[in-house]
Amino acid sequence: MEDRDRELRAYQRVQGERVTASSTRVGRDPGPSARTALGSGRAGYGFVAAYVVFLVAFGVVPTAYAVYFAFTDAGGSFAGVSNLVTAAQDFRFAQAIGHVALYLVFWLASLVVFVVGLALLLHRLAAGGVSKALRFLYYIPGALAGAASVMVWLFVLDPAVSPVGSLLRGLGFHTFAEVIAPGHLPVLFTMVAFWTGAGGWIVVMYGALNNISPDILEAARIDGAGAWQTAWRVQIPLLRKWIVYMVILAFAGGTQLFVEPQLLSQASVGVAGRDYSLNQLAYDFAFQNNDINSAAAISVELLLVGLVVAGVFVVRSGFFDAD
Incomplete structure (x- = not known):
């Protein structure tokens, strides 16, 4: 009996030492998988931190600075909404709103129709090399800065030197002033914006289409759906959130219309006014009237x-709802 007790105590002592050693080893070395997860987390925090720094420096701080000036007078005293009223009562303000609103209608409609349509076309051609070539061609104009693209279009829209001058003259435009008549500007600005900005969105929509499960498309084909029915009833509904995201950012960018009308105003020597858009009007207040507020x-x-339009789109579209 005593021998058995000694053996049992020896066995328990050995097992205890093994458990202690194992616990110490786990505490000291978490293992390769744990180390990988820890490293990935730190890398993620690093990327987010860099973005937050730039967001604060070039987003939050300028916004707060603008809000401060908007609600104070030249002496720094609180002025309430008097600056907002002063800007709204300017005789050019309502006209600028109308110009930007009309431009947004053309710009957003062209994005939704043509970007989604071209992305669907690329997806249908994905089996061959044609899709890759088209994606590259669509994206090339996006490599140009806004000012550079406008300069290219100034050259294209002048019938005297344009490579499509014969087409412009065939449409009845014989001078640069006739092409950039005020009634044509919303369409012209839409063409410039689409040429420079649509390529990136086409690539985004194409990527979203690639994320649609092939089983869903195969089920639609088995049910007898053709290419048009598959696009309208399956692919486009599944792209809804991406389309909403595109519209929100395009709306925000469209309200900031400035480079196109400003350069066109300088190139046309006043044919296109320097107060066509709201941003131009703000520029005129700041640097012509010396009215920063x-x-x-x-x-x-x-x-x-x-912010209001983005909120409406997000809420009405169920943007953050789980699929």
Whole structure:
């Protein structure tokens, strides 16, 4: 009996030592999988931190600075909404709103129709090399800065030197002034914006289409759906959130219309006014009238409009609802 007790105590002592050693080893070395997860987490925090720094420096701080000027007077005293009222009562303000609103209608409609349509076309051609070539061609204009693209279009729209001058003359435009008549500007600005900005969105939509399960498309084909029915009843509904995301960002960017009308105004020597858009009007307040506060008020109004429209789209579309 005593021998058995000694053996049992020896066995328990050995097992205890093994458990202690194992616990110490686990505490000291978490293992390769744990180390990988820990490293990935730190890398993620690093990327987020860099973004937050730039967001604060070039987003939050300028916004707060504009809000401060919008609600103070030249002496720094609180002025309430007087700057917003001053900007809204300017005789050019309502006209600028109309110009930007009309441009947004053309711009957003062209994005939704043509970007989605071209992305669907690329997806249908994905089996061959044609799709890769088209994606590259679509994306090339996006490599140009906004000012550079406008300069290219100034050259294209002048019938005297344009490579499509014969087409412009065939449409009845014989001079640059006839092409950039005020009634044509919303369409012209839409063409410039689409040429420079649509390529990136086409690539985004194409990637979203690739994320649609092939089983869903195969089921639609088995049910007898053709290419048009599959696109309209399956692919486009599954792209809904991406389309909403595109519309929100395009709306925000469209309200900031400035480079195109500003360069066109300088190139046309006043044929296109320097107060065509709200951003141009804010620029005129700041640097022609020396009224920084009213200029900041316009920027704050644009910010509020963008936030409200984005909120409406997000809520009405169920943007954050789980699929």
